[in-house]
Structures are given as C-alpha cells and as structure tokens.
Amino acid sequence: MVNAVKRVKVAYGERNSQFGHVYLPSVPTAGPVPVIVLIHGGYWSTEFALTIETAIARDLAARGAVVWNIEYRRVGEDGGGWPRTGNDVVAAISALDAPVRYALPEEILNKIDWSKVAIIGHSAGGQLAVWATSRLGARTKKASIATVIAQAAPLDLQVRERAVRPSLRALMGGSITEVPARYADASPVDQPIFPAHVVAVHGTEDSSVPVEVSRDYVRRASTAGQSAELIEVAGEGHDVFVDPRSRGHRETVRVLGI
Template sequence: MTSSPSTASPTSASTRSYGSDAAQVYDILPPAAVAPAVTATVVVVHGGFWRAEYDREHALPEAHAFASAGYHVVLAEYRRVGMPGGGVPGTLDDVRDLLASVAAQPDLPKPLVLVGHSAGGHLVAWAAGQSWARERRIAGVVSLAGVVDLGAADRLHLGSDATRDFVGSGPGTAAWASADPMSTLPPKVPVRLVNGTDDDTVPLAVAHDYVAQAKAAGGDVTEQVVPGADHFAVIDPQSKAFASVLAAVRSLT
C-alpha cells in the first residue's frame, strides 16, 4: 500500500470498543438523512498490508459513501503488525470479536455486509470462511483488491513480504493455514470480489486461484474486473470503479 500513513482517528457519530486495547474500536456512521434507508449495516475493514502505520482514517471517504447510499456503516479498527498483539492470531481474533460486537448491537440493522480493501479484503474473505460467519448475521463479503490468497501474495513478495510479517511464518505452518482464506473453501457466505486491471499493488493474479477453487468447491463467489482501475480506485467514491463496489454491496442486501 502506498497511501500516506496516518494515526489520526476519523470524525464520526460515535465510537465503540470491542476490547481493552485502544485499537479495538469501531466508528458508527448513521445513514444520510437524504438517502432511502437500507436495512443492513456495512462493515468497512481498511487495508495497509496489516501494518500499524495505516489506520482506518484513509477509509473514511468510502465509509461516508456507503452512509450516503442509505446504509448504517461501521468503520473498523484492529491491532496490526508493529502493535502489541498485532499479526496472527491477534488480528484475526480482533476481526472475530469485532463482528460479534457489531452483531450484538440492537441499533445496527442486520444483516451485515463486510467490505474490505487490500489486507482488509483478506480479513473479510477470511471471515467468510469461518464457521461462525452466519452466526454473526453476515449476508456476504465484498473484497476490494483483496489479498485473498496468502500463497500467491507470498510468491509475489507483495508489500516487501508483508504476508510473512503478518503471519509470523511461511507457508506450510499451522499459523499460515489458520490465516489463509484458501484453507477454508468454500466460503460459508457469498463473496464478491472487485479488482482493477491496473492494480500493481495487489495484482489480479492474486485472486485467480481463490475464485477458481472457491467456485469448484461450490461457493457463491463472483469477480468483477474493472478496466483501468488501480489499487485505490475501488475505495475512491469519485472513481468510476466505485459504482461496481456499490453494486456488489447492493447485490448482498
């Protein structure tokens, strides 16, 4: 990921905790008053190759766009590599606990649609493969330029070997298998992937085996490839690619 790092917290309607660490929080953005209300909550999981220097602030425009479309929005934070407890298993534990907390909130309408970008795309695809996915009231997930195949990311040395930094080991270990969405196919809920042809941060090839093997295993998985879109177009509400993102979310609600 190449966007500017930031440690500032976004401005939002409210912030709730799902754990004792300062990073175990999520912001709640209510739907825009001018938009038709949608009975669903979009959970936005930011990217940044799971590293501490990238926080949820850069996903705020995307979150506001979903709120403008009528959704309740949760903008999630989690412990990341370089922070106490970040990496595997702590980051995965955070995603599990975050979703349990959101699912239990009576003021956040169900179902939940998870939308993750880059490393966040990995985290939502990982959640889609867990046995508790339906218990958390997840209708489906949308992976935007997601690192959905850790093996492919490792072979391409994405993010200067960010995958090994995240897992703490290489392919073939129990920790690797526990974190790789490829290990839990088919996903337990529908998965929609949106990728750009001009993405040189997480190339299209990273999704190929995931899509093929998930479909072969009977999973409800589709991929939308957006011509000319780079890694960040899919989280930019001003980009033409964002129409494909909204369509993917709406297909699950």
C-alpha cells in the same frame, strides 16, 4: 448530504485498537436499512488505520447504510500479528450483536434487516474479511452475513513461487517454510466454504496485488462450492477503492444495491 453523516466511536474490546466508528445514515428510508462492515487495508501495519476508509464510510452512510468501520491490532503494536489480528476482526464483526446495536437510535435499529449484513475489505482488509466470515460461518448470534466484497485482496497466502512480502512475513512472524501452518490458517482460498456470496472486485492495472489472484480465488473457491464471482475494473489500480469517485467504488455500490 455527506456532511450530515453522524459518527460514533464504539469499543469492542479493551485494547487501544479494538474499536470502530459507527456511521449513521443521513437519509431517511422507509425500507430496510443495510448494515455494512468496513475493514481497512494497509499491509496489516500500524502505518495505516481505519481513517483511510473514512470517505468511503461517509459516502455509504449518505446512501442510507449503517456503516461499522473497524480498527484492529496490527503489526507494530502490542498484540498485533497472526492470529490475534484476525481474531480482532472476528470480534469486531461479532460486536454487531451488542455494542454496535446499542449505538443505534431506535428509529434506525427498528428498520435494520440483520439477515443481510455486508462485509467490505480492501487489500489486507479483504483477506481479513473473507477469513473472518469463514471462521464465523457467515453469522454472529444475531446477524447473518450475506455478502463479502474483497477489493484487490491477497486471497491466496500460500503461493510459494512468489516471494513473500516483508509485510506478510511480519504478520505471520516468519516465512512460509518457517511457519507454514500460520499461512494455511490465514489464507482465504484455503478456508471452509460458508453461506455468503463473495464478490472479488479487482482493478486490471493493480501492480500491488495482481488481478490474477482474484481470478484464481474465484475459480478455486467456486469449484469447492463457495458462492463467488469476479468483477474486473478496467484501467484502475490498487488504491482506487478508498476513493468514492472511482469506478471501483461505483462497482462496489452496485453490488450492495444502494
């Protein structure tokens, strides 16, 4: 079934990294076809690309979803860095209104419920997912975002007692004391609330981004009025979310209901 999934490359801008892969569902469905936007992680760096989400994209499409696996300008290429990296993700999500729709066969397009788009972001992609959804107010001109799944994501970029990682410093173009406004602008927990449900999914054995980060985000965001919940995946680490065989992925699928 997975081998039957069809992939189409779609550009949402003129720069080399402003594109994504649309995966078409390989199973027929009589009901609404879900739309899922995938945002890969990898330290916001060109060391990693959208292909690390290929196996996940294919699995979700095999379950009947249209999957928009996006690329964006990262640190290490022209135009990468904050806020351009984040703005690319906003543009990629907004591309659901036009270029992505144009890539869909009519028989699929007619079955989509555009009021229930889901966004999934892993690691750095989770930061981008929550930030971009907030900036969009959880909607584009023709679609509404119902769910944001932040997998093992750095959801607070202003924790001053922790040393800032070189990857985050490179994204921001300086330390938190040098460019504090950029850190505040990019930090998901400090964004305005939006009308979508955030699910933070985090492995308890994550040594890259501690599960406490997601716990704290859900506590603070919920207090502020954001719809949010936490799912802890016992015994799994940071990278399990790019493995369709993992429990972390199964928990994500359960949230999506596909």
